Amino acid sequence: MMARIVSAVYAALIYGFIFLPVAVLVLFSFQGTLFPIPPFNGPSLRWYGAVLSDQRLTDGLVNSLLVAFITSALATIMGFLSAWALARFWLPASAMIRGIITLPLTVSYLIIGMGLLVMFNLAGLPRSLFAAGIGHIVINLPLCFAIIYSQMGAHQANIERAARDLGAGELRVLTLVTAPMLWPALFASFFLAFTFSWDEFIISFLLTRFDTTLPVEIWNMLRAGLNPKTNAAGSLVFGVSIVLAIVFEIVAFRKRVA
Amino acid sequence: MSFKAILRRAAAASVLMLAMAGVSPAQELNALVWCDHSDPNLLKPFEEANGVKVNVKEFEGTGAGLAIVEQSQPGDWDVMVIDSIDVRRGVERGLFEPLAEDQLPVADLFPEVTMDAFTKADGKRYGITEKFGYNTIGFNKAKADPADMQTLASLTGDKYKGRIAIYDYYLPVIGMAAMAIGKKTAELTEADLPAIKETLLKMKANAKAVTDVVASQTALATGEADVLVGGGEWVTAGIAKENPDLDFSIPKEGAVLWSQSLAMFKDSKNKDLAFKFIQYVMSPEGQARLATSACYWGMPANTKAALNEEQKAILRFAEQPEFLKRAQGYPAPDEALDKKMQDMWTEVLQAQ
Amino acid sequence: MTGLPKNSTGWFCVTPALLFTLLFFVLPFLGMAVLSLFPKGGEGFGFENYAQFFGNPSYWRALVNSLEVTAIVTAVSILLAYPFAWILANVVPERWQRLALMLAVLPFWTSYVVRSYSWLLVLAENGVINQMLMGSGMLSAPVQLANSRAATVIGFVHFFVMLLTLTIYANLKQLPPNYRKAAADLGAGPVSAFIHIILPLTLPGIMVGAFLTFVLAIGDYITPQILGGNNELLLPQLIMMQIGRRGDFSSASALSVILMAVVTIAYLASARWLKIERT
Numbered sequence: 001m002m003a004r005i006v007s008a009v010y011a012a013l014i015y016g017f018i019f020l021p022v023a024v025l026v027l028f029s030f031q032g033t034l035f036p037i038p039p040f041n042g043p044s045l046r047w048y049g050a051v052l053s054d055q056r057l058t059d060g061l062v063n064s065l066l067v068a069f070i071t072s073a074l075a076t077i078m079g080f081l082s083a084w085a086l087a088r089f090w091l092p093a094s095a096m097i098r099g100i101i102t103l104p105l106t107v108s109y110l111i112i113g114m115g116l117l118v119m120f121n122l123a124g125l126p127r128s129l130f131a132a133g134i135g136h137i138v139i140n141l142p143l144c145f146a147i148i149y150s151q152m153g154a155h156q157a158n159i160e161r162a163a164r165d166l167g168a169g170e171l172r173v174l175t176l177v178t179a180p181m182l183w184p185a186l187f188a189s190f191f192l193a194f195t196f197s198w199d200e201f202i203i204s205f206l207l208t209r210f211d212t213t214l215p216v217e218i219w220n221m222l223r224a225g226l227n228p229k230t231n232a233a234g235s236l237v238f239g240v241s242i243v244l245a246i247v248f249e250i251v252a253f254r255k256r257v258a
Numbered sequence: 259m260s261f262k263a264i265l266r267r268a269a270a271a272s273v274l275m276l277a278m279a280g281v282s283p284a285q286e287l288n289a290l291v292w293c294d295h296s297d298p299n300l301l302k303p304f305e306e307a308n309g310v311k312v313n314v315k316e317f318e319g320t321g322a323g324l325a326i327v328e329q330s331q332p333g334d335w336d337v338m339v340i341d342s343i344d345v346r347r348g349v350e351r352g353l354f355e356p357l358a359e360d361q362l363p364v365a366d367l368f369p370e371v372t373m374d375a376f377t378k379a380d381g382k383r384y385g386i387t388e389k390f391g392y393n394t395i396g397f398n399k400a401k402a403d404p405a406d407m408q409t410l411a412s413l414t415g416d417k418y419k420g421r422i423a424i425y426d427y428y429l430p431v432i433g434m435a436a437m438a439i440g441k442k443t444a445e446l447t448e449a450d451l452p453a454i455k456e457t458l459l460k461m462k463a464n465a466k467a468v469t470d471v472v473a474s475q476t477a478l479a480t481g482e483a484d485v486l487v488g489g490g491e492w493v494t495a496g497i498a499k500e501n502p503d504l505d506f507s508i509p510k511e512g513a514v515l516w517s518q519s520l521a522m523f524k525d526s527k528n529k530d531l532a533f534k535f536i537q538y539v540m541s542p543e544g545q546a547r548l549a550t551s552a553c554y555w556g557m558p559a560n561t562k563a564a565l566n567e568e569q570k571a572i573l574r575f576a577e578q579p580e581f582l583k584r585a586q587g588y589p590a591p592d593e594a595l596d597k598k599m600q601d602m603w604t605e606v607l608q609a610q
Numbered sequence: 611m612t613g614l615p616k617n618s619t620g621w622f623c624v625t626p627a628l629l630f631t632l633l634f635f636v637l638p639f640l641g642m643a644v645l646s647l648f649p650k651g652g653e654g655f656g657f658e659n660y661a662q663f664f665g666n667p668s669y670w671r672a673l674v675n676s677l678e679v680t681a682i683v684t685a686v687s688i689l690l691a692y693p694f695a696w697i698l699a700n701v702v703p704e705r706w707q708r709l710a711l712m713l714a715v716l717p718f719w720t721s722y723v724v725r726s727y728s729w730l731l732v733l734a735e736n737g738v739i740n741q742m743l744m745g746s747g748m749l750s751a752p753v754q755l756a757n758s759r760a761a762t763v764i765g766f767v768h769f770f771v772m773l774l775t776l777t778i779y780a781n782l783k784q785l786p787p788n789y790r791k792a793a794a795d796l797g798a799g800p801v802s803a804f805i806h807i808i809l810p811l812t813l814p815g816i817m818v819g820a821f822l823t824f825v826l827a828i829g830d831y832i833t834p835q836i837l838g839g840n841n842e843l844l845l846p847q848l849i850m851m852q853i854g855r856r857g858d859f860s861s862a863s864a865l866s867v868i869l870m871a872v873v874t875i876a877y878l879a880s881a882r883w884l885k886i887e888r889t
Contacts, residue, residue: 007701014771021732024728024732025725028731037731037734056298078627079627081627082628089614104635106821109829110829111829114642114866118641122641134634138630202831210288218721220296226497237724238720242716245719322854322855426840467840468841477757482735597651607841608675608842608843
């Protein structure tokens with residue numbers, strides 16, 4: 001019994017620690033006055049109005065969603081193809097290829113962003129959302145590869161072989177047999193990649209110019225004056241993310257039932 | 259934003275993803291600015307009146323700004339905000355286009371801030387001062403004694419230990435440290451650095467934090483610090499309404515005058531629009547909006563700025579002639595000395 | 611695995627990912643390494659950037675600070691996360707575990723930039739913690755929490771407790787429950803069973819989490835920049851200063867190469883725990 005009480009107290013403390021800044025963030029997004037610190041004067045929707053009427057923020061939100069969607073899709077597709085190739089075909093130096101593809105996983109984002117910045121500078125390419133998108137694929141491709149590769153089992157290989165014996169070409173095997181079987185892994189990798197891209201700051205900060213992503217716009221806003229608008233923007237991001245997570249749960253759960 | 263607009267952006271973004279090159283319609287103005295120019299209250303009226311879009315990229319410090327220009331293609335940028343004392347650095351690199359002085363309200367500016375020695379070259383005007391203010395002592399009247407704030411010596415003494423924050427920009431704070439030991443900011447050489455560093459280290463030992471623009475505001479507003487070294491109207495004015503105790507002083511040793519100018523790029527593809535933008539910012543309405551920008555407030559360079567009485571009181575408009583007499587300019591190091599100053603600043607930050 | 615097919619399809623499928631990684635990861639890194647050897651304002655090739663790093667205490671101090679902060683963060687996060695993961699895996703009823711994990715992850719769906727800023731407000735002298743402690747009479751004057759190394763560590767630990775909880779929990783769940791029973795049958799007490807059986811078996815989960823913590827924390831700019839109050843500089847802050855203040859890409863590249871070297875050493879040290887395996 002004692003152990004259960006100690007456990008409950010400990011878990012409550014950790015949950016408290018984890019939730020503290022977020023609770024404060026959301027609470028003071030409803031602050032009526034200029035400073036997001038106690039005492040609380042609210043509730044007021046003033047700062048939500050300010051966020052939603054700030055075009056740089058709404059543009060940043062759309063940019064972030066687009067970049068996250070496009071780059072995670074590309075990273076998942078490339079990760080899937082390479083995982084399939086390495087799991088199912090004989091390739092020379094396959095261990096080395098696997099090593100190269102997963103290499104960016106072990107490197108800080110700052111280094112990836114700096115490297116791309118230096119290279120694009122040397123090549124005379126301007127900073128843009130596109131450049132940041134490339135950076136996001138670099139960080140997510142190894143992740144997608146690792147997730148999908150880890151799920152490529154032998155029983156799937158047998159089914160693929162059966163399909164081939166029945167006369168299906170490689171493309172049909174890949175799209176009609178392998179991809180559907182690996183659907184949970186594909187979805188998980190897309191979703192994780194989306195999450196990382198959605199919240200990534202330093203690469204976008206280094207590589208974009210005018211059009212940029214939401215985290216960078218929030219950073220700009222933070223530097224442009226202290227007020228609860230930042231809290232409101234953060235709370236909205238929180239809301240959007242939770243909706244995405246619920247969608248993920250529903251899709252993944254439905255799949256498991258089916 | 260409507261669904262259609264989102265679709266349009268989606269289409270545009272995918273084209274961008276495929277084409278690798280940015281698309282840039284004719285009527286866009288690319289401005290390399292400080293954060294006060296990003297305020298929609300300033301940009302919107304100009305965008306709507308001219309049917310154009312102003313793209314802004316923020317930077318801090320002339321070195322970083324010039325580095326951005328160097329890495330860009332000619333014609334990427336139309337206008338730039340730059341420290342008045344650094345306009346010449348741009349001119350020397352052949353970046354700027356002379357401005358038509360007769361079409362700008364030069365005569366209406368505070369004479370002390372036009373800084374012709376720096377903003378003009380060969381009799382031509384390359385930069386026009388748009389906004390100025392002081393890096394001095396910002397403080398909370400309720401917690402710090404205003405009498406103590408009349409001398410820079412309070413910053414290195416023991417009384418305010420742990421109650422101080424320092425603005426994280428090396429030039430003005432080095433300027434203040436120089437004044438504290440009786441040196442002129444315009445005459446600094448490498449030989450002065452050891453004594454300045456000693457003063458800076460004393461300030462650092464008293465300081466709780468070394469903070470950027472917003473963190474400085476946050477520090478004063480949240481009570482993290484009662485005194486801000488390098489602060490001034492630019493940090494206290496914007497939040498004075500919420501907390502009337504926040505104020506600034508010009509100590510007896512003087513204060514550092516900051517002054518920002520607008521310049522136009524020689525390679526700009528939109529010179530007419532760029533000049534219109536400069537004219538707009540220098541107009542009484544533009545000046546009032548710039549002076550009260552969300553990022554930071556500051557004195558408008560134009561004496562005819564359309565500020566209301568309350569705003570003028572917050573900026574202490576009437577006291578300016580007296581302040582300007584005691585102010586000295588930013589230190590203006592050459593590149594070698596600049597690097598030494600930055601390294602010194604890094605050492606001060608790292609000092610425990 | 612006998613006789614994998616040997617044809618062009620494999621090459622065709624692996625090429626996009628391989629080429630992409632070579633072009634946008636390996637090549638940029640090499641470019642950075644080369645650029646770091648051509649100092650800004652210097653005369654061509656030279657090692658000035660590296661000489662500056664090792665010769666100037668305020669530069670290498672940034673690396674030492676980074677290593678110290680990262681080590682503290684990793685250790686504290688493991689110590690906090692392990693019991694929590696244990697409770698989630700063994701005390702919480704099976705059908706609630708998923709929900710409990712979801713709850714632990716939930717706060718991290720806020721923007722990471724905003725989360726750090728929120729900690730600043732929580733820890734400030736007028737912030738929630740100081741106000742609560744003073745309101746309850748536990749403190750008579752506010753204590754400095756924000757703008758310090760402690761604040762940076764708290765900001766980091768917040769995120770990594772969650773991350774480590776996930777990796778350790780996953781590891782704990784893979785252990786067959788009868789291991790502990792077997793140990794008990796052989797006369798081992800709970801403490802002895804934990805030290806000799808459970809802990810070694812969960813080491814992989816700890817190491818994976820610790821490595822991720824190390825890599826992510828040592829390369830992070832936002833947390834120390836927002837919470838540390840510039841009372842000391844960490845390596846990423848020094849790197850960003852080279853770009854933001856001076857536009858010196860060469861020096862920033864050299865510092866990035868050094869950061870990369872540190873991360874590589876950490877990787878090699880923990881490599882045997884980090885294998886990517888197929889089921």
